[in-house]
Amino acid sequence: MFAGQFMMGAQDRLLPPSIPFRFFATAIVFHVAGWAVLLAGADELPGFMGGLGLGLAGLHLMTLGVLAMTAMGAAFQLLPVATSRQLGPSWACRLTWWLYTPGVAVLSLGLASQFVWALHVGGTLVAGGLALFAVLVGRNLLQVSELPGVTRHAWVALVSLAGLAVLGLMLIVDIQGGFLPNRAALAASHAILAGYGFMGSLALGFSYVLVPMFVLSQGVSDRDGRRTAWLTAVALVVAAGGAALGNGLVAGLGGVVGLIAIGLHLRALLAVLKTRMRKRLETFFRMIKAAWLVLPASVLVGLFLALGDSPELTAPLWGWLLVFGWLLTFVTGILQRIMPFLASMHSGANGGKPALMSRLVADRPLLIHAIAHGLAVTLVAAGLLAQAPLLVRAGAASGLIGAVSFTLFAIELMRRYRAHEAANPKGPASC
Numbered sequence: 008m009f010a011g012q013f014m015m016g017a018q019d020r021l022l023p024p025s026i027p028f029r030f031f032a033t034a035i036v037f038h039v040a041g042w043a044v045l046l047a048g049a050d051e052l053p054g055f056m057g058g059l060g061l062g063l064a065g066l067h068l069m070t071l072g073v074l075a076m077t078a079m080g081a082a083f084q085l086l087p088v089a090t091s092r093q094l095g096p097s098w099a100c101r102l103t104w105w106l107y108t109p110g111v112a113v114l115s116l117g118l119a120s121q122f123v124w125a126l127h128v129g130g131t132l133v134a135g136g137l138a139l140f141a142v143l144v145g146r147n148l149l150q151v152s153e154l155p156g157v158t159r160h161a162w163v164a165l166v167s168l169a170g171l172a173v174l175g176l177m178l179i180v181d182i183q184g185g186f187l188p189n190r191a192a193l194a195a196s197h198a199i200l201a202g203y204g205f206m207g208s209l210a211l212g213f214s215y216v217l218v219p220m221f222v223l224s225q226g227v228s229d230r231d232g233r234r235t236a237w238l239t240a241v242a243l244v245v246a247a248g249g250a251a252l253g254n255g256l257v258a259g260l261g262g263v264v265g266l267i268a269i270g271l272h273l274r275a276l277l278a279v280l281k282t283r284m285r286k287r288l289e290t291f292f293r294m295i296k297a298a299w300l301v302l303p304a305s306v307l308v309g310l311f312l313a314l315g316d317s318p319e320l321t322a323p324l325w326g327w328l329l330v331f332g333w334l335l336t337f338v339t340g341i342l343q344r345i346m347p348f349l350a351s352m353h354s355g356a357n358g359g360k361p362a363l364m365s366r367l368v369a370d371r372p373l374l375i376h377a378i379a380h381g382l383a384v385t386l387v388a389a390g391l392l393a394q395a396p397l398l399v400r401a402g403a404a405s406g407l408i409g410a411v412s413f414t415l416f417a418i419e420l421m422r423r424y425r426a427h428e429a430a431n432p433k434g435p436a437s438c
């Protein structure tokens with residue numbers, strides 16, 4: 008299917024802009040907060056092997072506050088467009104945000120301060136928001152028989168979400184209860200299901216819609232999509248199961264299957280790039296390509312960890328490459344493009360003169376974000392390997408500069424969007 012085909016009539020399936028954009032705007036705020044907390048807790052990161060504190064709070068401000076938050080906003084808007092099936096009702100999408108956003112803030116406070124009330128209240132609100140998200144997405148997917156590459160990866164992500172949330176809540180209750188037989192093993196299984204399962208499988212599946220759409224190219228074949236979804240599912244069961252049992256060999260085997268799935272996924276997307284009509288790829292796509300490089304590297308470091316090699320080095324480096332090197336680079340790269348893309352689509356809804364995407368985008372803050380983010384990922388990785396807190400602190404400071412620059416891009420985008428709307432009054436009242 009050619010990219011343009013699922014865009015036909017897409018404007019009729021747009022949710023009110025306040026729904027996806029509230030998730031994107033909140034992700035941008037948590038992005039700044041996450042780097043600021045990591046900067047404050049930089050000394051904790053070298054040799055980090057889990058445990059409450061600023062390190063874990065910063066990690067979840069990024070994973071829940073930026074990665075999952077963006078995935079929710081994107082899924083709510085992208086699935087009805089890609090599957091031509093309604094997703095809603097809108098009030099339920101908004102309720103998801105009202106439950107989840109304060110939950111992320113309170114849970115992060117609990118992870119930083121060890122306040123038991125904050126851990127329990129925050130964890131419950133987060134789990135509630137994620138559960139409602141899963142129900143709304145599941146209802147959409149149940150109506151769809153085509154697009155197997157997207158829908159099967161989305162189902163793998165939803166099953167992983169259930170697993171990560173149950174393990175996450177067990178890890179919280181265990182802080183006081185102390186009932187878990189092997190906390191570190193379950194924390195590692197939680198991280199695998201969360202990073203490669205929920206976020207990872209969503210990223211792989213949505214790439215089959217987003218990449219052809221952004222570069223104007225042929226889509227990925229259903230056969231390739233089905234194959235990577237199945238291999239991802241097998242890899243997750245073996246890796247997360249092996250980790251939960253504390254069996255590095257089995258977890259490592261899952262990693263090897265994962266590498267095969269990643270190889271097939273990247274091969275399919277590189278073929279898409281070869282047949283693209285949009286030749287010049289902007290800053291956002293350089294971030295996506297960088298993320299594609301870090302993904303297999305994160306699995307390789309995970310293999311070293313699973314085989315028990317210097318865990319004080321490999322464990323924090325694995326978590327860093329998985330969450331910051333791959334997922335955060337990919338998700339903020341996508342955000343760089345999906346926000347002006349959606350704003351331009353909404354500006355044309357109801358008969359108004361659509362704003363050109365290029366007119367809505369300020370390139371410099373995006374470039375500063377990309378460079379500062381790349382520097383942050385590299386400096387912190389070097390600091391974790393060299394066990395040098397100063398390098399980690401410099402990296403976190405660079406990450407914060409990048410996050411602030413990204414915020415300036417978003418503020419300017421909103422300013423230009425509003426200026427365009429004011430200058431081009433629409434037809435009958437919009438939503």
Ligand code: HEM
Pocket residue numbers: 056057058059063066067070071074075130133134137171172175176178179191194195197198201202205206326330
């Ligand atoms: C319901 C949502 C979640 C809850 C309640 C939760 C809770 C927790 C807790 C309590 C720990 C600490 C384990 C320890 O003592 O070290 C932890 C570790 C972790 N979480 Fe989450 N989490 C959630 C979602 C996520 C998501 C969505 C991601 C990633 C996309 C994530 C990634 C991680 C990672 C990488 C670790 C470190 C694992 C380790 O120490 O080996 N979490 N989580």
